[in-house]
Amino acid sequence: MNGRVDYLVTEExxxxxxxxxxxxxxxxxxxxxxxxxxxxxxxVSRIKEDGAAARDGRLQEGDKILSVxxxxxxxxxxxxxxxxxxxxxxxxxxxVQHRLQVQNGPIVPRxxxxxxxxxxxxxxxxxxxxxxxxxxxxxxxxxxx
Numbered sequence: 001m002n003g004r005v006d007y008l009v010t011e012e013x014x015x016x017x018x019x020x021x022x023x024x025x026x027x028x029x030x031x032x033x034x035x036x037x038x039x040x041x042x043x044v045s046r047i048k049e050d051g052a053a054a055r056d057g058r059l060q061e062g063d064k065i066l067s068v069x070x071x072x073x074x075x076x077x078x079x080x081x082x083x084x085x086x087x088x089x090x091x092x093x094x095x096v097q098h099r100l101q102v103q104n105g106p107i108v109p110r111x112x113x114x115x116x117x118x119x120x121x122x123x124x125x126x127x128x129x130x131x132x133x134x135x136x137x138x139x140x141x142x143x144x145x
Contacts, residue, residue, distance in 0.1 A: 008100045011066070014059055016052045016092050023085065023092060024051015025059060030078030041065075042073045042081045059096060067095040 016023050028045040029035040035043045044053075044063045053059040065073055068088050073081055085092075 006102045008102050010098045010100070012058060012096050012098065014056065014094045014096055016056055016059075016094065018088075018090050018092060019052045019055075021048065021051055023088075024048045024053040024055070027065065027081060027085070028078075030076055030081055032077045040075060042076070042078075059094070060098065062099065064097040064099070065094055066097055069093050 025044050025048060026046040027042050029040065029042045031040040034040050035045075042065045044059060044061050044065065047054050047059060047061055067073055068084050069092060071084060073084070076084070
């Protein structure tokens with residue numbers, strides 16, 4: 001490994017319907033309380049269990065929210081962002097940036113006949129253990145058969 005962490009950055013439009021407990025997530029960030037160094041963006045800090053975001057399943061903790069109902073979240077104070085979410089209405093459209101950590105090193109497609117990466121021992125060990133248990137059970141109870 002080269003000590004470098006690489007990320008795959010994707011954007012997605014997520015439409016949520018406000019539930020009894022709101023949209024179902026908490027945010028951090030803003031120009032007055034940066035969550036990420038040198039970035040005043042708004043980030044998801046927590047997904048609430050059984051909330052609208054959790055039921056939808058696409059929004060994740062650590063995602064950066066770029067806009068709410070088309071309104072850009074750049075250069076906002078934290079409280080202004082909170083107010084924007086509170087006043088967003090019943091149906092809320094979020095533009096979200098996901099950052100996924102990717103494996104370092106070259107990605108080489110496997111050719112036919114090349115191993116899938118699953119160690120043979122991980123397959124053979126459970127099969128061997130089941131065979132031993134079956135043999136023991138047969139020997140133990142064969143007189144009863």
